[in-house]
Amino acid sequence: MANPNPDVVVIGGGVNGLFAALDLSLRGFQVVLLERNVIGSGASGRMHGLLHSGARYVATDPKAAVECAEENRIIASIAPHAVENTGGYYVAVDKDDEEYREQFIKGLRAVNIDYREVDPRDALREEPNLNPEVKAVVEVPDKVVFAKDLLFSVAASAYREGALIIQGAEVVGFNISGSMIDEVVVKDHVTGDIRRIRPRVIAVTAGPWTYKVVKMANIEVDMMPTMGVMVVYRRRLTGRVINRMRMPSDGDILLPYASSSIVGTTAVIVDDPDNLTISSDDIDFLTSEGSRMVPMLTKVDVVRAYASVRPLIKMPGVNAREAARDFAIIKHEKPSNLISVIGGKFTTGRLVGERLSDEVSGLLGSSKGSMTRNHPLFGANLYEDLRELDNPLRSLALDFKGSIDEERGRVAALTLLVSEVTRSSRRLMGWS
CATH class of the missing domain: 3.50.50.60 (FAD/NAD(P)-binding domain)
Structure with a gap:
């Protein structure tokens, strides 16, 4: 005993x-x-599936970006069976996204995250389901982790x-x-x-x-318990993680997870992490946002939606999306x-x-x-x-x-x- x-x-x-x-x-x-x-x-067990390269946080939380970049490499090394090295694209689909590009690349350089600018025509050849109107593409070492x-x-x-x-x-x-x-x-x-x-x-x-x-x-x-909703779609639409080239926001990540695609996420403060509600509006919103990057998403069946609660640190005057x-x-x-x-x-x-x-x-x-x-x-x-x-x-x-x-x-x-x-x-x- x-x-x-x-x-x-x-x-x-x-x-x-x-x-x-x-x-x-x-x-x-x-x-x-x-x-x-x-x-x-x-x-x-209800996370999004993204093993962050750190790129998402270069403009809003450089410390988290550095930590994610290092841990991305470590987890891939000690648990290769639980990681798919998909890589990731950050894509600009409108003028505001394109204007963020310079700040984004400056942030990547500042925290020493590997990146490569990709000609949108080459990106479309690699990922034919991308929005054909993408204006800029940056490749980063995002990966998928099987939780x-x-x-x-x-x-x-x-x-x-x-x-x-x-x-x-x-x-x-x-x-x-x-x-x-x-x-x-x-x-x-x-x-x-x-x-x-x-x-x-x-x-x-x-x-x-x-x-x-x-x-x-x-x-x-x-603490600031914050619910995020993810939607699972029947088909794998991309080979890479696709991120919207903008400040972290809702519905700006599409991730290939085994034979499915997952789009996320939202950020809503909740009172009780044991009492969560997912609405049809959440699903419609995430599908709409995700389709800005991959239009085919609107033509693929939704399998299900699920939610997770982030244990964010509460900061005065800072909302759930802006919190570190x-x-x-x-x-x-x-x-x-x-x-x-x-x-x-x-x-x-x-x-x-x-x-x-x-x-x-x-x-x-x-x-x-x-x-x-x-x-x-x-x-x-x-x-x-x-x-x-x-x-x-x-x-x-x-x-x-x-x-x-x-x-x-x-x-x-x-x-x-x-x-x-x-x-x-x-x-x-x-x-x-």
Whole structure:
């Protein structure tokens, strides 16, 4: 049975929490990650699919642009199986877009993002569904990331390094003594039991729900939960990510995701991240905006729409679209063993995990540094990695090898593996 008093409890099974669990485990700490639903069921599993090159933020948030550019390269290196290197075009479709071109290129140069100006005629040959009236095209190293593939790979990697990953475990309270949290109180949604864990440090990575979690410790954080709607279309209309050449706005990204296309996104502040409504107007608006870049979009069936909530940092006088995409690690004074994260993007999830782990390590008296930037994730060589495992699902997952569905079987194999990881974690905690 695992130690009931681990070094760290991480609350939240999205990209930030999973990378923090992996990072801390690689530094030698005992880690238990608690997710109230299932891994990737929140904002991380409902992201847009874009692994940002940083180009989107060069004019509005240069710091985020630099971070995205670096993390784009790192994620593609440590998780090549979860990334499609599509590249991206920024396209000017009207005079205002064309006037932004000079500022855009200046911003790309300032933060050292690779780019190439493309003759619109050449771009149309490469991407025949582009608007034939495009006036300027700039190529950048955008990529597509398959969210669940990456999340499950990080979870499996963290478990391999000793972290326990527990789903259906909702934190419902903290027992505080003096300036410290003594116990984390957990509602086990599998058995209905109340569980108690006594970690040395608690790290809250609950995305847009972070403000609700820390409120149980009598703490307020300035967050701006912001809903974004994405629309999925039946056909893959482009080979590259297509971005509108303008300041970040609504409906200005069209992304090829497997055999589909996704257009996003909107930005609306919401009161409750558990209560979201998508209207037909949202779908019509995104289709209309996306069709300015790829007119064929209006002739393709809509498969569905979905929404995610960004945990943006609240800034006085700044609206949801203008708010920085930066993140903040907050080391609270009381309780002094509580650290929380707000802000950030899926692309920078590894970096958030690294910075959070630095703070946690400091509290625990360790100076050991992060290793995740050079740590290949489980699944990068999936079938070789599976052969090293000793669990009952290995042979089932290996059945995909050499079959017609070997490539498509990757996410199925990872799903089976993470199911076993979470069951095993429960057994080790004595929760089964």
